[in-house]
Amino acid sequence: MIPIQNLYYLLCYAWNRLPEAEELQAVSGAEFRRPLALLAHVLLRGTTRLLHQGLPLRYTERTEELPELRGRVLLDPTLRRQLLPRGRAVCAFDELTPSSPLAGLLRGTLQVLSRSRAVPPELRRQIRAGLRRFPAAVEALPLTATTLRLVRRERPRGLSGFLLNVCELVYRSTLPAPDTASPARFRDFRRDEPLMARLFEQFVRNFYRLEQRQFRVSSETIAWQAEAATPEALALLPAMITDTSLESPARKIILDTKYYAAALKRHHDQARLISPHLYQLYAYLQNQPMQPDQQLDQQLEGILLYPAAAQAIDLRYTLGGHPVRVVTIDLNQPWEGIAAALLGLLAER
Structure with missing residues (x-):
């Protein structure tokens, strides 16, 4: 299992945000036993900072029965309720308010966490105190896939985008409740291999984007070096999209991350590399096009990068004329060792 402090680093880089010294000190000093406590802590501190800065104001349309005209008069409900003889009307008008889908989602998610026994009592108390800082105009939105899609469509960036990712991870950690009145139950998302595989891939790619300047970092789509009788036949070939491509004038590295419990698989009592992983990387290398302006000596x-779990390995091959390395990285060591190991992968052979 990844230690909680390293998990914070992983999430920050995966969501393209550098870890903050103040937050690191708080995470290091806190005795978090479960990832949910870390998420609750980070969400509370980030939301508090957002509230301190002031929620951005926006115009939202309100519909209300009023004793004076404001905005647009909605004739149908006004006439149906026979409001005109009483000097009233149903009006639709724009109002400047701090209420937004993101603010509502943050309030709703914190409410869920404030009732969960998986969150330490003292942290639940802090969350309840933090909830009282929300403006009255901000209504809590339920933590659902629909709400997350609604907020995602607004493309929040910076701290707001980071907090949206935290809310989504809380949602993905939620277990089905027996009834709506019961407090939400959560699972340890570190056991969700598909989810952790995506986070691990994003973590590695963004770490290299932020922590080195030698290589240009991207995720690229590689076209098959293939021919077919018709364009329709070519279109049926599966897409080849790299996890991380690192390119400099002298070198290009295709780095594929695999979040598996072991980098080796036993077959007839003999350990072997996982063949689909190696075939995939080999296909990426063999189908790399030579650009017209590309240096011939690149x-x-x-x-192939795995998190070290059952066994640590570091194997080197030459496949199809290209150097290939299959290596694990220990995510259970202090963060400084993880950062040094990742940067060390880029060193010359």
């Missing part, structure tokens, strides 16, 4: 390399 070295093309491949790396």
Whole structure:
């Protein structure tokens, strides 16, 4: 299992945000036993900062029965309720308010966490105190897939985008409740391999984007070096999208991350590399196009990167004329060791 402090680093880089010194000190000093407590802590502190800065104001349309005209008069409900003889009307008008889908989602998610026994009592008390800081105009929105899609469509960035990712991870950690009145129950998302595989991939790619300047970092789509009788037949070939491509004038590295419990698989009592992973990387290397302006001496390399769990390995091959490395990284060591190991992968062979 990834230690809680390292999990904070992983989430920050995965969501393209550098860890903050003040937050690191708080996370290091807190005795979090479950990832949910970390998420609750980070969400509370980030929301508090957002509230301190002031929620952005926006115009939202309100519909209300009023004793004076304001905005647009809605004739149908006004006539149906026979309001005109009483000097009243149903009006639709724009109002400047701090209420927004993101603010409502943050309030709703914190309400869910404030009732969960998986969150330490003292942290639940702090969350309840933090909820009282929300403006009265901000109505809590339920933590659902629909609400998350609604907020995602607004493309929040910076701290707001980071907090949206935290809310989504809380949602993905939620277990089905026996009834709506029961407090939400949560699972340890570190056991969700597909989810952790995506986070691990994003973590590695964004770490290299933020922590080194030698290589240009991207995720690229590689076209098959293939021919077919018709364009329709070519279109049926599966897409090849790299996890991380690192390119400099002298070198290009295709780095593929795999979040598996072990980098080796036993077959007839003999340990072997996982063949689909190696075939995939080999296909990426063999189908790399030579750009017209590309230097002829650029070295093309491949790396398969696994988190170290059952066994640590570091294997080097030459496949199809290209250097290939299959290596694990220990996510259970202090963060400084993880950062040094990742940067060390880029060193010359």
